[in-house]
Amino acid sequence: MPAAVVVGGGIGGLAAAIALHRIGWRVTVLERAAEFGEIGAGLALWPNATRALAALGLAERVRAIAGVETVGGVRDLAGRWLSRTDNADVARRHGWPLLMVHRAELVRVLVSALPADLLRPGSEVRAVRADGDGVVVEYWDARAREDGEGALVEHGAGRVRADGGGALVERRGGWVRADLVVGADGIRSQVRGQGWPEARAPRSAGCTAWRAVTEPLGGRGAEGALFWGRGERFGFAALPGGRFYCFAAARAPEGGEEDAYAGLVRRFGGWPDPVPEMLAAVPEDAVLRHDVYAMPPLATYVRGRVALLGDAAHAMDPALGQGAGTALEDAVTLAACLRSDRDVDVALARYNGVRRPRTQAIARRSARLGAASLMSWGPGAWSRNLAARLVPPGLLLRSMDPVLGWTPPEPAERDADPAPELNGMPDGGRGGGPGSDA
Secondary structure: OOEEEEEOOOHHHHHHHHHHHHOOOEEEEEEOOOOOOOOOOEEEEOHHHHHHHHHOOOHHHHHOOOEEOOEEEEEOOOOOEEEEEEHHHHHHHHOOOOEEEEHHHHHHHHHHOOOHHHEEEOEEEEEEEEEOOEEEEEEEEOOOOOOOOOOOOOEEEEEEEEEEOOEEEEEEEEEEEEOEEEEOOOOOOHHHHHHOOOOOOOEEEEEEEEEEEOOOOOOOOOOOEEEEOOOEEEEEEEOHHHOEEEEEEEEOOOOOOOOHHHHHHHHHOOOOOOHHHHHHOOOOOOOEEEEEEEOOOOOOOEEOOEEEOOHHHHOOOOOEOOHHHHHHHHHHHHHHHHHHOOOHHHHHHHHHHHHHHHHHHHHHHHHHHHHHHOOOOHHHHHHHHHHHHHOOHHHHHHHOHHHHOOOOOOOOOOOOOOOOOOOOOOOOOOOOOOOEOO
């Protein structure tokens, strides 16, 4: 039975572990944090993401914990609609509506779909190295067993003493050998850093983002919106239980240290209704602030028996709301390729050929939409708003077909080489579309 090590226990890593487990691979998931969870806020699941969850057998479970917007779209600083999208139209066109979930709740669903003994929290990767026709992952593991019992293929443990913030603490060193390593450890990926030393570091997108979830707001319905300002944007979307996910971004230098809630209120407290109401319902200690980074495109997502997915491969601006969706697609596609071809190297080449063109095109499109939404030059912002008003809603939704129309590849298709346009972006990702930082 082939074996895989997944490095990273976020949405993409857990989805990859589920997908590989479902096709008969033995899997171990190494997660640096002490437990599997998410500190994020809300998350948009467009129809392509929900189809990936359906391929994992989880779409209905996620639908049960998700909210569904009635209407969303973009408004200007006078509160006027520039464009509107009826979620019923999304569902009619693509089979699923836009779903909104809390990241932590989605992670709980993914964790529950895996046997607990496959999950190794508190495991920090030290090295990933080729070993014949396999790969060895060395890591620190606070839970490593001295006798190696329960390891995936092979597991060694030795005690070491390390300086833990002034106090000597004991940790155990472990290693696992497998046929495949999946790097799903985020934008600062250790796996990518070791296997792709020539890759350029993530670059600042020149903006800062805020995320938060409100307390329940009665009587507001489930309408969402994204406001475009000059160099700033603020959006909100409905979650279950009357809560709303709020997301904002602004042109700002890296490393700002202003209190997250205070900065959010200072910038957006005077914006049109219902933005002040949303901010008043956000707990002051519940705002997440982070600088936005993007990954310079990689020449390949595969090197030897190591494959990258999610942010480790193609971190992108959040404006299009496709970060989690493309990671879920990656996971499902990787498993489909491995199921189709028993030659792991051939399967990984197919995965790279399918996923890299599509995800890099979506990343470019996300970057363009993000830049447009944060236009700070007055005439440019005016022209942007005018263009948005002139685009018919139906055309706007059709422009998203290359993104939202993705379907999982058929595992039985072994006879053709992957073409760059497969489930990809026939227009090269040039079109516009509804944006969401969710």
